[in-house]
Amino acid sequence: MAYDFSPGHPHLLESNLMTSKELKELEEKLIARERSIFAAQKRRDLPAVEAVLAHGFRQISGSGHFFSKAQVLDRLKFVYLLDYWLECFKLVPIDPKCVVLTYIIRVERRYKGQEYANRTYRSSTWVERNGTWQVIFHQATPLEV
Amino acid sequence: MLAKELKALEEKLIAKERAILAAQKRGDLDAVAGALADGFHEIGKGAKFYSKADVIKALQDATEIADYSLEQFRLLPVHARCVIITYISTVRRSSRGNNEAARAYRSSTWIEQGGSWRMIFHQGTPISLSPTL
Numbered sequence: 405m406a407y408d409f410s411p412g413h414p415h416l417l418e419s420n421l422m423t424s425k426e427l428k429e430l431e432e433k434l435i436a437r438e439r440s441i442f443a444a445q446k447r448r449d450l451p452a453v454e455a456v457l458a459h460g461f462r463q464i465s466g467s468g469h470f471f472s473k474a475q476v477l478d479r480l481k482f483v484y485l486l487d488y489w490l491e492c493f494k495l496v497p498i499d500p501k502c503v504v505l506t507y508i509i510r511v512e513r514r515y516k517g518q519e520y521a522n523r524t525y526r527s528s529t530w531v532e533r534n535g536t537w538q539v540i541f542h543q544a545t546p547l548e549v
Numbered sequence: 550m551l552a553k554e555l556k557a558l559e560e561k562l563i564a565k566e567r568a569i570l571a572a573q574k575r576g577d578l579d580a581v582a583g584a585l586a587d588g589f590h591e592i593g594k595g596a597k598f599y600s601k602a603d604v605i606k607a608l609q610d611a612t613e614i615a616d617y618s619l620e621q622f623r624l625l626p627v628h629a630r631c632v633i634i635t636y637i638s639t640v641r642r643s644s645r646g647n648n649e650a651a652r653a654y655r656s657s658t659w660i661e662q663g664g665s666w667r668m669i670f671h672q673g674t675p676i677s678l679s680p681t682l
Contacts, residue, residue, distance in 0.1 A: 460625060460626075462623075462635070464635065464656060464672075467674075467676070467677040468652075468654040468674040468675055468676030468677055469676070470635065470654065492598075494590075494598060496588065496590045496670055497588065498658065498669055499630065499631065499660065501628055501631075502627055502631050504669075506592060506598060524596070525596040525597075527592060527670070529633065529658065531627050531628065531631075533628075540627055540633070541625060541656065541658075543656055543672045543674060544674065545592055545596040545675075546596060546674075547596045
């Protein structure tokens with residue numbers, strides 16, 4: 405079955421058709437890339453994290469604060485990801501070059517010598533630019549307040 | 550997209566964003582539904598995943614909005630037919646004596662479909678006073 409990204413106007417945008425098989429393959433690829441971002445954070449490979457973030461990347465943190473790409477990368481120097489668990493992945497298709505991946509994550513982190521643990525509902529907006537998928541936007545909402 | 554076109558798009562989408570809240574305040578859920586794309590989803594209140602139908606149902610049951618303000622709009626272009634708008638909302642609901650305003654940092658993803666812009670994804674995060682992790 406073809407997934408039509410443009411309800412009402414399929415005849416105008418035939419290139420916007422993506423089959424459910426293609427969508428499933430894209431979902432699996434982006435879930436693997438999403439996991440690799442946290443794996444890179446855990447082993448403190450910040451260049452690998454930076455490479456996945458698109459130019460212009462921004463983030464709204466779980467405390468409801470806005471961070472630029474430079475601010476996010478700077479903060480990662482001081483935050484140690486000790487462990488993490490990802491679950492409940494869902495893909496929201498936007499168009500053939502953009503999807504939102506949502507999931508729940510539990511993280512254990514250390515910051516300034518103190519350990520923190522929390523669960524948040526996350527979304528990553530992935531965009532394909534020059535053949536490469538990168539994250540352009542990320543937001544977290546706490547599950548337990 | 551030229552800077553001038555981007556500025557015009559930003560103003561148009563900010564107006565649409567405000568129109569959605571205005572429609573919620575006056576209880577015009579058809580206008581809200583009309584602004585949302587068919588495949589719309591939201592990470593909303595209580596960090597739950599909502600479909601378009603879930604959101605409209607939740608709005609039918611929601612307490613009336615007494616007052617609201619939107620500020621600090623920023624536009625993030627994704628590509629020619631997709632942009633993300635972020636902003637801070639302050640919403641006061643008229644529930645039984647509890648007149649506290651809820652502040653949240655929000656994002657809306659807008660796409661152009663068949664010549665009109667609709668919201669396809671939305672997420673809100675309550676703003677906490679401790680800006681830690």
